[in-house]
Amino acid sequence: MGPLYGSCLDSGRPLAAVYPDGRRETVPVGDWRRPLLPGDGALLDRCAGPTLDVGCGPGRLTAALGSRGVQAMGLDVSRAAVRLARSVGGTVHHGCVFGHVPATGRWATVLLVDGNIGIGGAPIVLLRRVAELMSRSGRALVEVDAPAVRSCLVDLWLAAGDEVGHPFPWARLSVQDAGGVAALAGLRAEDAWEVQGRWFVALRRC
Numbered sequence: 001m002g003p004l005y006g007s008c009l010d011s012g013r014p015l016a017a018v019y020p021d022g023r024r025e026t027v028p029v030g031d032w033r034r035p036l037l038p039g040d041g042a043l044l045d046r047c048a049g050p051t052l053d054v055g056c057g058p059g060r061l062t063a064a065l066g067s068r069g070v071q072a073m074g075l076d077v078s079r080a081a082v083r084l085a086r087s088v089g090g091t092v093h094h095g096c097v098f099g100h101v102p103a104t105g106r107w108a109t110v111l112l113v114d115g116n117i118g119i120g121g122a123p124i125v126l127l128r129r130v131a132e133l134m135s136r137s138g139r140a141l142v143e144v145d146a147p148a149v150r151s152c153l154v155d156l157w158l159a160a161g162d163e164v165g166h167p168f169p170w171a172r173l174s175v176q177d178a179g180g181v182a183a184l185a186g187l188r189a190e191d192a193w194e195v196q197g198r199w200f201v202a203l204r205r206c
Helices: 003-011 040-045 060-067 079-087 116-121 123-133 175-184
Strands: 015-018 024-027 051-054 072-076 092-094 107-112 134-144 152-160 168-172 187-195 198-205
Touching (some): 003 152, 040 060, 051 060, 079 092, 116 152, 123 134, 123 198
Parallel strands (some): 107 134
Antiparallel strands (some): 187 198
């Protein structure tokens, strides 16, 4: 997402995602710094065994899992996110999901939460990589969009006031399309649930 994301994560400045048609959507960086959000508890309850939190941000889920006695590691490309996550007690690796990830092929649970299914603008490619990170019996827990949201691939910009970052590819994936996209990545949807407007799917290898 670039340095603007890290700056706003650090400072708490309001941040928005700008779509090609000019539409702006709030990026809730302030919420991500809270201890837990509605729906997080049900997600954490499903984390079994060593858990990798891809795009962990400020580390609320990584830290919460650690406090539950679950072995967990966050992963993020943002130095600001890594610093914040470590400050709340999270174990975090600074890097990209498509690069070197410790314990590849041995994670029992892989999390893609807070819109991180959009990383790289190619959900099929991302989920194939997630399948490589998981153990044979592992599963991915993925936050997706509500049924009414249209799945799409877009180039976005981040903006904070008059400051605008560089464009980057992103994706939106509706829960109604998640099963089909997962199948193309060699995964199958085994469960889906909704908590206070947040939608999630659990994926396993086919």
